Amino acid sequence: MIGSVQRQIARGIGQVRQSFLGVVARGGSKLLQLTGLADEVLDEVELIQHVGFSSHIPEGSRVVIIPLQGKTSRSIVIATDGAPIVINVSEGETCIYDQYGHSIWLKKDGTHIKGNLYVEDGDVFVTDGSVTAAEDVSDKTSSMQGMRDVYNVHNNGNTPPPNQKM
Structure with a gap:
């Protein structure tokens, strides 16, 4: 009797798809095309990302796939890894x-930004x-070095240029 019940449970569990790894065949930020086990293709699989973070997942990335209710056709992606550019962080970072090499890195000594920084509104x-x-500072009219260049040679009428350079 117990053996029979165990076989029925095993058969039922065998019909429920467990989580598995896949590879991104077509990237995106909301829906992905994936290849799974034995080169199976999964189309339009939803990518679940944390609120406030949105990434375009590149082709070739590894993903963790969860088949909701054990059904492959209702799968979602919950984690990604293995993109062409990966940054390894130290403890606490x-x-x-x-994938263009830009980064905002929170380190023990402060925030490090790699790439241009644009403030679009504010x-x-x-x-x-x-x-x-480390370089020049400019506004919409001139640079600080440009202002120095003008000031250092200017005069007021017949007075000599300033004796104290900027």
């Missing part, structure tokens, strides 16, 4: 990065600290 404020630039 977090990094948000893309201002930049520094409440406690300095702003230092």
Whole structure:
């Protein structure tokens, strides 16, 4: 009797698809085409991402696939890995990065940004600290070096140029 029940349970579990790994055949940020076990193709599989984060998952990335209610046709992707660019972080660090080499890396000594930084709507404020630039600083009219170049040679009428250069 127990053997019979165990066989029926095993047969029932055998009909329920367990989670498995796949590879992205066609990337995207919402729906993916995947290849699974034995080169099976899964079309339009929904990618579930954390609120506030949205990534375009590139082809060739590995994914974790969960068949909802054990059905392959109702699968979702819950995690991704193995993209062409991967950043390894140390203990306590977090990094948000893309496949173009840009990154926002939260390290022990501060926030490191690699790539151009654009503020599209808003201002930049520094409440406690300095702003230092390794290159020139410019606004819509001129650069700071341009202002120095004009100031250092200017005169007022017949007076000599300033003796203290900027």
